[in-house]
Amino acid sequence: MIALLRAALPLFLAMVAGMVGSLVVTSVLGKHDTVTLAAFAVVTAVLNPAGAAVQGALRGLGPFVAPYRDDPAAAVPIVRDARWLSLATGLVGALAVVCVPLIAGATGVPGEVVREMGLLPYFLAASLLVLASTGGSSTILIALGRPRSVLWPTLVSGVVLGGLTAVLVPPLGLTGVGLAWLISGSAAALVATFAVRRALGRPVGQSRPRIGEIVALAKVSIPLAGTVLIKFGVLGVVTFAAGTTSTRDTAAHAVLTTLTGFIMVASLSVAQASVPDVARAPDPAGARRANRAAALLAVMGTFAGAGLLLGFGEHLLALFSDDAAVRERVQGLLPLMLLASLLDAAQAVQGFGLTALKRSAASLSYFAIGYGLLVVAAVPVARTWGITGLWVAMAVANGLLVVLQGTGFHRHSAKVGRVLVG
Structure with missing residues (x-):
């Protein structure tokens, strides 16, 4: 570790x-x-x-x-x-x-x-x-x-x-x-x-x-790019849905989204760093051990960022908005945003693990399910429960991805060392 x-x-x-x-x-x-x-x-x-x-x-x-x-x-x-x-x-x-x-x-x-x-x-x-x-x-x-x-x-x-x-x-x-x-x-x-x-x-x-070798690379790389596009596209729809609420809530959502980006830096860096360890693992136990270590570090990093936000939230939020009402709204939603980020960090590690196993197409299918449900629910949820409902929906979508990606990694990692994965 x-x-x-x-x-x-x-x-x-x-x-x-x-x-x-x-x-x-x-x-x-x-x-x-x-x-x-x-x-x-x-x-x-x-x-x-x-x-x-x-x-x-x-x-x-x-x-x-x-x-x-x-x-x-x-x-x-x-x-x-x-x-x-x-x-x-x-x-x-x-x-x-x-x-x-x-x-x-x-x-x-x-x-x-x-x-x-x-x-x-x-x-x-x-x-x-x-x-x-x-x-x-x-x-x-x-x-x-x-x-x-x-x-x-x-x-x-x-x-x-x-x-x-x-x-x-x-x-x-x-x-x-x-x-x-x-x-x-x-x-x-x-x-x-x-x-x-x-x-x-x-x-x-x-x-x-070398066409054959490039196609082999593309089978891993293109689904990974598709996963990124799905996430960006759906989060764009979520932002649009937040825009249908009040001006204060729209601004609060923008601040929360920015803070999420900072929170996710630690988990993404750990997830990327874990790819060689998982890819080089000689057996399923080694691949899963590397993945568990990465997941633990990613969660710990997210908790560290959460601690800073909760401890210094009022001072940090002043950098993003001069509107006291917006800052109060963000402060109230911080725990929910942090939960969504924690689940996002966990699923990201599993997704990179699948990439290390050359199974990014599986990760793409899981994103299509999890974020597909989110994009369908975004506007109705925003109209009914506002941005509080939106952040609950994002937390649920990320939680579903933790289950899907984690189960997928466990299933595909069982083949490490027994067959060529590709």
Whole structure:
């Protein structure tokens, strides 16, 4: 468990650094102009799920690389295959981002907001392609037992993004954000590429695509990306449902959602760090032992975050809202939000465990069930019981996923060491 904690800590710090960079961008734009901030929010509403789907697809590389930790150079052909797959998924995501102005105009977004977007979608689409070009560098480094190396690209990206945003936004507006995003992403990609080359002990190089091997990667990676899209899409519907309640409750829901993101950082870092251990396990007992250790650490991390929120909630909430009524509403719903987050942390570990077993398609089916029920219930629940009902519904959906993912992991892990999983 100590080894898992050491592996998870750099990933946790990397996630925090990335969140800080994004917060700097939002803060600078908020002070620059309201319309500019609104335009940025609309573009990132597509960029975030597109980027998460690309990153989700790249995480599917982990179980293929982990077996080569003792002979990293032998993983080079797999890394080459992953680049072809990541570029394909990145291209799809980039096209979606480029189309944001058309989508926004067709859905009734005010014209001044659409015009304010300018070149931003193109810069962000290019940055998504840059991310895809790394071929899942973070996943490769984690799988090879080099989690500390993941921290440096993220730190470079966060520092460059924050600094350039502060300098470029006043004269250039959203174009400045786009330039800052692309430059910071390119700098991070260079650092990540160097780290992967060092971990592998040789250059990756290029080769013709091996269709069969790429399809095998896709069978794990694409369902993982689909799981991410389902979660983002359903949570978007939940946010829409919250918007049908009062203005105070809508604002409270937005704050609770933001706090959930911070709470989940610890569990997600532990879940990612556990993938190589589960993938390399020689037998069912080893896979389940690694999964239990990850689940325990994830729950402990969530409890630690919950303790901070409950202990310093009043002071922390002042950073998110000046409205006392909103803060009071958030304070009252904190225990319910923390329960939903705790269950989400537990199911996330099981989901990553299934990915390590190359069974992400099973995880996708479980999400379709759990979040499918949530998306059907969201609007009626919001109209009847408000955001309190919504957070109860999310807790129930996450609880159902704990059962489904946990049962699925137990069933599929029984095959470890007996048959090839793929």
